[in-house]
Amino acid sequence: MPSIIESEGSELGDAHWVQARESGIGNSQVETNYSDERRIAILAAADSAKLEWFHIKVSLVAGIGFFTDAYNIFAINIASVMIGYVYGGGDIPPRALTTTQDFCLKVATPVGTFVGQLVFGWLADVYGRRKMYGFELIIIIVATFGQAVLSGSSPTVHIVAMLAIWRTILGIGIGGDYPVSAVITSEFAAVDIRGRMMSSVFAAQGLGAFLAASVACAIIRGHEKAILAETSLDNLESIDFMWRLLLGLGAVPGVFALYFRFTIPETPRFTMDIKQNVERASRDIKMSLRVGEDVAVGEDAPEDIGIRRNTLPNFWDYFKRRENWLVLFGTAYSWFALDVAFYGLGFNSAKILRTIGYGGPSKDPDPGSVGDVLREIVDNLQKISIGNLILVSVSLPGYLFAVLSIDRVGRKTIQYMGFAMLTIIFVIMAGAYNVLVDTQSGLKAFFALYCFANFFQNFGPNTTTFIIPGELFPTRYRSTAHGISAATGKFGAIIGQIVFSVSESKGSNYRSIQIALGVFGLFMFTGLLSTLLIPETKKKSLEVLSNDTQTVSGKGKSRRRGF
Template identity: 45%
Template sequence: MHQYPPPPPDPRLKPRYQHPQQNRPRRIVLLDERRRALLQALDEQEEPTRFHKKVAWVAAAGFFTDAYDIFAINIAAVMIGDVYGSCLSASQDLGLKIASPVGNFFGQLFFGWLADQIGRKKMYGVELLIIITATFCQAIAAGGHAINLIGVLIFWRIIMGVGIGGDYPLSAIIVSEFSGTTFRGRLMTAVFAAQGLGNLFATIVSVIVLSAYRHAIETRDSIPHLDHIDYLWRLVIGMGCIPCVFALWFRFTIPETTRFTLDIKRNIQRAEQDVAIHLSLDRFRYDPSELPIKLDVPQASWEDFKNYFGDPQHSNRVVTLICAAWSWLSFDIAFYGMGLNTYYILSALHYYGPKAPSIPSIPNTPISICVHNLIFAFGGLLPGYLAAWYCVDKPWGGRWRIQMLGFTALTLLLVIMSTSFEKLSATKSTQNVFIALYCFANFFQNFGPNVTTFIMPGEMFPTRYRSTVHGICAAAGKLGAIVSQVSFLKLMDKGGTGKFVKDLLGIFAVFTFTGLVATYFLEETRDRSLEDLSFEEQVGFVTGATPQRPATFQRLIVIHYRTSSPRTKRGK
């Protein structure tokens, strides 16, 4: 019987909708659902466990040291200048202060990329070893006829900066990927707040050693007393090694994050096993009889990177990257411009008197510098961190609102301090008004973009690029710090000693305003899963699976090969 071909489809009928999971093998669908169930279990943790607190403590110890090493140089440079000359030259002071941000820039890019390539765990602790080694070498550094001490210190501070830079993406991503959505912001804020404690501890240590050796400082013209001051700056810098040594062992024992194991190693059985062991989620049990498999999921590559950020249908991805990086850069221009140059700003205000030296030296102002650092720490720095920790996960708070508020307040405060600088420098009472405004600026730095620019890049983008992108954003911030420090020290005396400081504060206000504009285009990340913030569809994320030989079977093959291979005859 003649078979007629089927009639052509009616063009008036719409094609039937097909779900992304339709026409896929049932096994792959189940693996995709297992992956999403595992990630959902991580997100639905309501309170931090003992394991979470351990991870946060270990990460915070690194940030404590980072801040201590960065800000201890302020007082240490004064002592170094007094021992090896009346004071440091402007170029030497600049070199010591920008050496660490320069190292940060390269460390953040390199370790951020490396953590996405070979793992968070494998790199966690390596950067701490670099910090310990470089800090110790600074404390025992010496000069000679062939090499200058300042050059040696700058070299080791760059190396130390590489380690500190690596700590930013690693700590942020590890804490972020282990945390649940309800407490992720608080845990990351607690880690970053250790920076404020490190800054405070650097000041306290400086006050203690300066007070203990006050007699040597006041009679510094004799050689033995100069030796005492030489001990002081080495002690102040070397103390930065202590918390690192305590945290080093714990960093090497932190397990790999579940998301890295799942999406980059593609080992779903190991991810479920880790969750059951470390996070006490009993519903995930490791089945030793299950054949090991490797998931087929999107993998990091240059081509995939270009496709991900260059997708015209998801232009918000590249916009988010640019705005997150620019908000960090614009903030660090103001943060480091003010934080590392407090003495110069207050000297231009005549707070230390009209005859204060252009560069601080031991007999004049070291105790005053420490006292004012303590005032700024207790009056603005620590309260800002506490307020951020309390509000960052609240429904009426969140990262986006805090960052918008912080940039707005900083812009207004910097405009007021810039335009009223000369009036506020007239009397002691008006100078105290400036100090109060400075404390408010410190408060809104930390209850604002100093915390949130660290948190938000660690929550956005897919696991395969999350650490890389955080490193890019952090490196943009350190680029701003370098530009800020170089520009400040080169321009502050334009038109006369300290005459351009008020204009620099106005320039900082312009950059904080641009940070406010960039923040407007970012999304709120509070109470959202990391997968939701990756801007990728999660249903159908697993496209296949490849069976793997069990590890025991592989070992049997190796043992059989070694025992069955002919022995080589030894020569006589």
């Protein structure tokens, strides 16, 4: 029998042998199964690989998708204000979207994302990560272009309704990107760099939000003269063009990433465990990670290596075990709790900014003076765009801290810390709200607390809730379980928007924010509790973390994780 595991891969190879034995598989049984030996060798090679250009390429290709997703999600903050000026209602100018219109426009994307995460998560486990990887990006590009070229409102269909439909479709594509990107990155990554790779992919979200805020500032600055030159408040053509340009530019990064999405190889774990093709996985891992002769390569033919099939009965058999469904509940609810606040505040940053003086009318404009109203519109758009840029900028260090510390500190520790800090911050902001917003010094303190909240969301559960579900489950269910966790999070995003809309209908903008902050603080505390159900994943192979026997026909016994 040829040597399969050599040099630097040997230690991890030995670890996989130990895992097989601990799962209840006898030495003789393992040693006589050559296919299983090769599977162990491939896993050892992938898990022990040094950082290669291929790892960087995978992170970049996945990251560009998240960059595009975040741009499209957060560009609506300022775009909705622009749309309100052009198509909103109200007897006294400037116009604005109604609470219902604003709610529909902002909740449409999370609704679509919810669907996309469930559907594409399942499809990626059935048909492969690679096959799904480009299709969701095509949906994003088409939907982004579609909303940018919409015609104006008609007597039968309001443009906000059509925008909501397009943004729901956009959300489906964005939703598909979450489980597929997470799983592709985790399954290609070596154990020692998996956290950094996955957090780097997710950090692209911050860069996308930053670009959306920056582009909004540039567009508003570039069209200031055109806005002031308008002659009628009933036909603001310059602003109508601005929001279309802002949203439409979100398709550009996706177009550049499309080729790489379709040409990325299938992950070796899917090829082995789902397609049952050990030799193809051997060749792919050798070509991608340059592992030399450590992995034997033979004929490209499917063979039975004893992995349980991805069937509904097997799915229920796995998740009906208490230790497994509790982990899924922990990952799903933690994401839910986080997104209630993350998107509740993120989609309503313009309202937060008005509280601290960035945006909103500084005086009552004279409805008869078109020039005054136009000047007020320009000032408001500039304040909101600059304020958004500031908020996004102060959140970027959180992503950086997460990337640098995730493989040393650990996912669970960072999630604990983040939820704990967010609970404290939101409780203080809600409890001392009236004091904070009454004085200039209080407003500065309020803004500082809000910035700290953004920091600890990203150096905390916003990053870890994305990473952990991509590590904890067997290959055959990994994408589905990540999709379930992510979709539960987007249900939380919908709840967060409902909280803001309902609290806004109960009182003024100031009162609604206080109520929302109090509710968000409660959810952060429950997220802290749900983290107890999740095991630490750093420095462990995906096969250990899956809590599942993935060798020799599934005859070994599962080892229960400690919580």
